[in-house]
Amino acid sequence: MAFKIGDLVRFVDEPIEGHITSFQANDLIGVTDDTGFEIPVLANKLTLIHGNMRRDDDELDEKAEEVSSKFIEKGILLAISGDHKDGLAKLHLINETSYELLVSISDTTANKSKGIFAEKISKHDSVQFYSGNFATVGKWPTFRFQIIRHANSLQQTQNPIVKEQRVRPVDLTNPKQINDILGDKVWFYELDKEEEDLGIDKLKSHFISHRPNKK
Known part of the structure; x- marks a missing residue:
């Protein structure tokens, strides 16, 4: 095996x-x-042990899902739980949005990748996809996420998310924040955060606007 x-x-x-x-x-x-x-x-x-910490026959108390009727577009997180003193870190994908997510996660090295996780994640839900030792954070994989967002209601068209993310030891020195879905404090990265476009024109305008005035 x-x-x-x-x-x-x-x-x-x-x-x-x-x-x-x-x-x-x-x-x-x-x-x-x-x-x-x-x-x-x-x-x-x-x-x-097959499966992902949760069996198909587990009853997910949909928490009398009084999550507001407003459609939530943002909130796809890579989260790390656990404590350095305990040794074991657990990595989760958290879906705070109202979308259902179709997810593929790969271990990427030198333009080659190996799949380590593939599943559907329901709205306002999470799944653990990896675990590692805090002492070897620098040897954890570079994770490549491919995520399709699906909604049964009419929503703005969203492109698939394709993003690579590496967990850096320095990131795990920052304070953790409580996550309501996990019910635990975590470090996290926002996978659906829009990257600012620092194009040539923006850089030019930035340097021109900050150029000292000649006297």
Whole structure:
């Protein structure tokens, strides 16, 4: 069975579950449990837990979804939860919008990519797609997100989101903020934030307007 970093696995001989955080010599795999402790175990002593932290038969209490009737267009977040002292970081995609999202996430290196997650995410919902050790943030993948926004009501046409994002260690030194959907404090990146167009004309006008006046 092919495992990959971030997979949720269960020990065959013990009642232990955790996420794969490293591959080691002699067919050993490092599995980090909820306490943040990495345990080396033979690959043949692990079994993959399929699914994404939530089973299809789980009843999602649609929270008497009194989310306002106003259509929410913005709020697609890459969020990181967990604490440095615990060791284990969990990466989530949070959908605060009123769109349903069709999502593909890849690990991208040198113009090549490998898919690590693909799923539909409902409006006002979230999903965990990766986990890693805080001690190895610099070795986490560069994530490539491809996101299609879907709405059953008439809305402004939206282009698909195609964006690469790397989590930098320095970003995880900033204060965390509470996220209502996760019910936890997180660091986050806005994936649907419009990048400012710093074209040549804008740069010219900026430097001209800030040029010192000659006396």
